[in-house]
Amino acid sequence: MTAQASHTAIGPGSAIGALVPRMTQICGPDGVLTDPAQLATYECDGLTAHRCSPGLVVLPTTAEQVAAIVSTCAGAKIPFVARGSGTGLSGGALPRAEGVLIVTSRMRSIIMIDQHSRRAIVEPGVTNLSVSKAAEPFGLFYAPDPSSQVVCSVGGNVAENSGGAHCLKHGFTVHHVTGLEIVTPEGELTWLGDGTGAAPGYDLVGAFTGSEGTLGIVTKIVVKLTRIPEAVTTLLAAFRTMGAGGAAVSAIIGSGIVPGAIEMMDALAIEAAEAAVACRYPEGAGAVLIVELDGPADDVGRETAIVRAICEREGAYEIRAAHDAAERAAIWTGRKSAFAAVGRISPAYIVQDGVVPRTALPEVLDRIAELSAASGVRVANVFHAGDGNLHPLVLFDDGQPGAEAAAEEVSGAILDLCISHGGSITGEHGVGVDKARYMPKMFGPGDLDTMQLLRCAFDPAGLCNPGKIFPTPRLCGEVPGVRREPHPLVASGELEQF
């Protein structure tokens, strides 16, 4: 679905135009964009199928400015949407024509690194990879590593609960965030958590992470840093068939080894990567597997030998091992370029993101192949095999009438497959606007209603990134509190009773 909004002129008479003087006061003249041509550059995030020029763009540099912006929006009942680097793949940062887009890209300082607590405090616009670079002199790194880590922002990672190839072993953003300073949808600046990961009270850090910008705007993040592993080995194994590659994955997991990453590509994805970046994967491969092992040197050496033996047993006809950064980069080149590379073999494509239990992968891949054969729509498969996270690339020619619709149909059918196999409609790209309509297929009305209680607690007015995640917004009614017998300290006035 493509929604191309027309540009409405921002005049002092419009609701949004009336905000311009105040926003300029808050952010300075260079922190407010009103020119339609400039606004248009923010019309979409990494998912270009959904577009809408924002009513106004603001570029704050401090948390206090964000709070003032949100307060202003809340007071005027104008919706607002936060955006980091704009690399999201579900339209989570799709602007509103009648709303304000709050871009955090100018808030990019790494406030502190505490080596011995293994923590850093960063601003939301800091890029993911720069946290690891700053931590490297201390022997530490920031574990979540989405493919876009060179440009994507930590604030955006928090909103999306971003993963990455290595989350199989190291976990997602939510496992590496221990404190958040946020601006609530009502404009209040507050901390969630205290950086320890064991703060008293509800785990609002955990609940906020992955809420796709609907519960507030993050202005500072306390992240956990992880010890850089002593050794890393990357293996590339080529198989004649996907079935053989899949069997190797099952055997590796079954052996009790938890690799840092297990990635798989099929023949079509390999073809695209060869065309784009000449990654020189072994010829004739029906599937390549990339297995990365990290940890203490002695263990990695032993595990590498085991993985190698398993791959050989399952029919790998060529295995390469990387032992240094350059060799590792050569192996990863093809995998990391896979999404963009598909552009070399198809005029247009849809990047899908679904999850199935890992053991269901062979069957689901067969079903995808059947879908592809029946519809004539080509599908290239790239996936995080270790955790069953599929990224089918559904190819089509946007010059052909009806081709996009056919591709969309296949793409949607793949999500149905994921749901029917007990999986998920998104493993890491988020729901955003793109998949809100699939939420009722995965969750019942009671589930969606209950999730939205959290939304109502944070954003009763429904102004913070509205229209995302949930197909049907819940009305947030006022709720009465009931007081009961007080604690002795309450009675004496020393403690507040809720």
Place this chain on the structure above:
Amino acid sequence: MPDGSAMTADAVPDVLAKACSEVRSAKPDDAVAGVVPRFVAHPADVAEAAATMGAAASLGLTAVPRGAGTRLAWGVPPASCDLVVDTLRLNRVLEHAAGDLVVRVQAGVGLDQLAGVLAEAGQRLALDPPPSRGPATDGARADTIGGVLATGAAGPLRLRYGTPRDLAIGITVVRADGTVASSGGKVVKNVAGYDLGKLFAGSYGTLGLIAEAAFRLHPLPGAASFVTRDAASIDTAHAAIAAAAGSPLAPSAAELDRPGRQAPISVGVLLEGDPEGVAERSRRMAELLGGGASVSAVRPAWWGRGAATDGTLIRIAFWAAELAGVLRGVDAAASAAGLDPAVSGSAAAGVIYVAVDERAAPAAVAQFVLAVRAAVGNPASAHPSRGSAVVLHAPAQVRAAVDMWGPVPALGLMRAVKNQFDPGHRMAPGRFAGGI
């Protein structure tokens, strides 16, 4: 409404009896932190649990969920408790997908029961919560999944594997009004919708009843090794813990234990994995720890006991670099209050437990708690607070004299969450932080 604290047995209302196949009048030993309920319901399945909660809502009953009851004394006593909803009949392991390293269980499944099922496939749920109170015993393993989730209880393995919220990948809850709701699922990688599991983990029953949960599993390690040494001073212990945590030897846990202020501090590091690798890493870890560190496959007696006590148990969370400062703060506070607490816990992960003898004067304990809080952080500051000290359980007179939870960041938002999930404030009212 009849007085909930009356010792005479109440007749079970029809609505409740119809909702649940096993409901009875409460007995004195059903008390929740001293508050005797009127009724106890033992639902047989999630549908009955939902009907029970719905009936409680229609009758306006306050309710407290209960598993094995091992941590029922944690938190502030409820302001009111008409009904205990006991989960022990919800004891089915619903699905163990060994190939996917995932398990789905009902809330009343015991950790011990689950460990047995998982071990058959060479797997485990990497949670080892300390015993809830009293001397360290195997009784802690009676803990139910629901109770461990609801209290966020975690032991030494938290350094490597985190706490229940980190391992839960899906949850099914029954809301205060009886609505059944799920989030997450049974795949590890999943970002569809809000994560109710995070919200309910550590919520002490104040948002609803945890009915089912799914967890990520890990392979059972082939070998485990404990590298231990004694440290004569706080600084030596701190240095040893920091060396372990900062090492590339992938420790699963790094703990310390000190039974009293004059005793030396025991430092221990757990290494797990392939037997050959563990042997090699143990050798290297012993060198790093220094002080004649020894290596053993046998767990030290003090390991993971979390300073178990029938007295006052305090959990301190802090930034790991502050370990020495926190220990000195505890000592100074103890000295000023005339106490000699035991200290034990996951020092490298920034969580330690402090146990004060049950005979200590309530006023002295209250003074101690305030001084410890002052030493570990100030949540009211604009910068992130650097820590907290929560009183997990305490004798009645101590409970009456202290604010058990202490200052809590974002209390306003927490109250808003409570109001949404439990607008009648019927779920474990007053048990939680900030009077929630």
